[in-house]
Amino acid sequence: MADPLSEALPSSIDELMSTYPIPNDDWLRAIVQAERAARELWAKDEADGKRRATRVTGITLAELGLAPKP
């Protein structure tokens, strides 16, 4: 079951970052969490010798575990 924070958020980081003013700190926290998760993904790919082709901003919050999958 999705938590209330996730339900209040849009589906992608692109959408989160295309909004201003930021409605509340939950949005900021989501951006930070998404970028942290993206950094971990990138670091793992680096360690595995892979080069990540997709832009992090194209990743959905669901992929990062921050929102329920549609």
Place this chain on the structure above:
Amino acid sequence: MSNSSFSTKLPNLQLAWDSTSLGALKTCPRYYQLSIIEGYTGRTTNVHLAFGQHYHKALERYDHARCEGATFEEAQLEAVNQALSDTWDAARNRPWDSEHPNKNRMTLVRSVVWYLEEFRNDPIETVKLKSGKPAVELSFRWATDYSSLGTGESFLYCGHLDRLGQFQGGTYVCDRKTSRHLVDQRFIDGFSPSNQFAGYCLSANLTFSVPVKGIIVDGAQIAVTFTRFHRGLIEYSTSQLEEWYKGLGFWFAQAEFFARQAYWPMNEMSCNNYGGCPFKGICSLPPEQRQQWLENSFTKRTWDPLQVRGDI
């Protein structure tokens, strides 16, 4: 346009210098004339300068918040909010569109978050000044021992430091740099010797009464899909700083010589450095055609080290 950093007695003589204007003079006297004295700049905003300013401002917000007692998480949110706020184009009601794949609002926010994660347990501690205030975002301005031979006015040196930090028993000026290119030890080595950093070290020693050992550079490679960091340390001995200061006097005398002649010659050996001088096209024209092209292709701004921050 009036410029408070210039002499009123000899109008083309700059008295208050920063690393940008000094660097311009050292690069090419003609470049210095066009960009600093006459203030010509490109019609479009320099995306690299804008990105660097946004990046610095967001991380300064973090430094301040931490010094005011905020937790890491709270300060990180403030930094992200600052970056988002600064890159919102209120007039068009849309995000800042840099039209650059590496340096834009998305990569800015990512770089700020990743930087703070990378140095979450930073071994560098911010210095506390004698006033009790944290040594972040420090502006400096000091009178050199040099003065104009003709007017008697003193030359000043000014600028801004990101932070003074304590690391392994020594005090360092901490500076952040962004680049599209690979950031590694070779990138750091590119700052030694450095007009900007030698000036920072000497200025920190003189204005904040802190014996500074050198510079810590946090380089950030801003790629389309990631940001990679490399921290490097550059030490400066007293004799190196004395050498830079001696050179400073030489360049002030040169600036006065040029101002008296009202002539700033080209240094053609610099035209193709760092991707090419913005005025290369102008200088390639016959002299009688240049003014018209300058006015058509560039706009004007006032470069006043006593007013603006430009040494990103």
